[in-house]
Amino acid sequence: MAQTAELIAVGTELLLGSIANTDAQMISRELSALGINVFYHTVVGDNLERVKAAVEAAKSRADLIITTGGLGPTCDDLTKNALAAAFDRKLVYDAASASRIRAFFARIGRPMTENNLQQAYLPEGSLILQNDWGTAPGCMFRSNGVMVVMLPGPPRECEAMLRNRVLPYLFPLSDGVIVSRTLKLFGIGEAAMEARLRERMNAMENPTLAPYAKEGETELRITAKAETEAKARAMVIPVEADLKKEFGDLIYGVDVASLEERVLELLKARKLTLSAAESCTGGLVAKRMTDLPGASAVFRGGVVSYTDEVKHKVLGVPQELLRRNGAVSRAVAEAMAKGVRQLTGSDLAVAITGVAGPDPDERKNPVGLVYLALTDGEKTWVYESRSGGSRGRIRTMAAHTALDLLRRYLTDAPIPEDAGGYSPDSPCPYFS
């Protein structure tokens, strides 16, 4: 029964920094959900000796080894060779895999280059994991108490293979179940959050409580381990209740992926539609809303008004207002929100105008100054935010804030009065 697992990612592109090891993140999530502890991630290049060395080290410590990458058609794909050597097995030709690879190319209507057939050679005596999402099959085998799983590197394939081909075999291996619930917060930094929780956290062993910081957001993950899922769930409940008392409406959701997902679910529940007028965020709010399946039920559309002319002509912002206050102003944010609401016929509308940088605008407004407006047709709220950091960060924070204003409106939580803005290191003034 696999208690401890290690992940080995093979690929020089990881060591050159061309890509991040997102496979390890995805697999780690899945394994911890099964109560399998992951103790190490290792990344090693396309080098036979070093891959073997990494596997030898893992063999001595773990009872489950999952490798990602190096199963492809190109000459530097040598994971199978390294594992075959480390576990003393031959590579054998699998006709079924070969014909699936041929079929794949037939399906996409492309000639198959011969190097693709390399992918049909797999360690002798291994269970072959059919890849319906790409060409390289995976495989798994057991060797003196160690289970070895090989998965392709491309994230889409890796995830589909793990979920559909591997997890069914791993369930029986896990003793006990881990249940975790994640509270998502917006408007408080990690250190401030952790300071408020310190005693409690130190006192806790099972369930455990872990704070995380994301770009401008924070998370609290409660994790309980028990023999059954029901028992684990029961252990989580009181902790969650306690945290909800502590942080109140700073918590925007539980086990929800993002602010936009929470907003979508609230809009559906209240049968309301939304539109967005965006200047400095340039479509980020619309993009985030429409990332989600089912967005079309509630999101009617948006305008990216990157020039005053578009603000006036499309959104109907009076030229006088633009002249007098400038595009980055409370008055223009309000007019943009009302304009896009009318234009799209949505129930609610948000607007964002600000200075994302790197340079101040022509009126010398500072980088990071952003005005956000939310209107429901009857009342309009305008919030002034000042955040720091890169252009990307300022845009992200502005979109977060717009979505959080919506979330607050839709949950009848207090909507901020205008305030001096905040940084993710510190709560919004109105939050604290």
Add this chain to the structure above:
Amino acid sequence: MAQTAELIAVGTELLLGSIANTDAQMISRELSALGINVFYHTVVGDNLERVKAAVEAAKSRADLIITTGGLGPTCDDLTKNALAAAFDRKLVYDAASASRIRAFFARIGRPMTENNLQQAYLPEGSLILQNDWGTAPGCMFRSNGVMVVMLPGPPRECEAMLRNRVLPYLFPLSDGVIVSRTLKLFGIGEAAMEARLRERMNAMENPTLAPYAKEGETELRITAKAETEAKARAMVIPVEADLKKEFGDLIYGVDVASLEERVLELLKARKLTLSAAESCTGGLVAKRMTDLPGASAVFRGGVVSYTDEVKHKVLGVPQELLRRNGAVSRAVAEAMAKGVRQLTGSDLAVAITGVAGPDPDERKNPVGLVYLALTDGEKTWVYESRSGGSRGRIRTMAAHTALDLLRRYLTDAPIPEDAGGYSPDSPCPYFS
């Protein structure tokens, strides 16, 4: 002189899959640019014994060890303790760091919780790396031939600290310089590309040639190592010329970050402005263009028309057209492009309408069917694309394709006639 480096990331949140190890990607990029080879990345949890074990293994193999994370104020931040133990040094209180931490909180106008002062304890005899981007200082020391660098985990802080505090010390350590040039391609898959290059790649040692696949894009990275930068550059030139002959206008740029960056630079050079009308991509093209500083010089704005009403009312798409052809059609894509161009007064406009999924539209158009239009006011091109995969991938491919149509227009490369679409595993029919 550090030849080989290893990165050790400390943090249970990495092993639980809460975040990806993007620090390792960023540091690896910087080190390889210096000609320092990174042989391993290791991720280990907040566990003193296992962190020590990871450090011991690295000590025996590398002459540069960079750790990330575990320097923060919370009780599970123990990287310093593990390294102090592994290299047999005491932790000593650094008054200067303590006062900088106090000043940081004064600056953001927040009370400092005491746990923050933990961050002022650093290994005896180490060079302290002042952190102007957060609270936790880093440090570096040398111990029997091994250089050890400790950096904070938050990506923004980690990158700023590496660039501003660490790299200056590493330059003298690197022997020789690595120069690499990256050709970016759109419209051909990795295997097809690699098949065309196989002989050449196998024959090459220095420079080397490495193919990479990104979501729907491919890259060719040429890397040369020499004593001087000039020599390394000279070695790259003929290889680059050869590849340009081979792949022609499939190459959209060299050492350019993205299609949108290339499009922005071309629009600026030709003093042309752009707007976008987006249905299924929901603002993704606008978002990507405005991610870039200076976008306001060329990007006038866009409309996210997520309903027929918005397509008609805002973009002026005739209702008759929508009724007859449906929103996902060649005719509507064309009308959207012309509409947004007129509305925003831009020189060029692109439009995207399609089915991102997960479900077919009400007219039973298949998921992945996307119509793209590009207009310059005189001529309008419409392209039909069929891609597969998730909603996110279909949206990404649609945005890529729209940007590539623009890139082709702006470089006078052939613009595709309507074609049966393509998948990233295979060139577009018109490309091949």
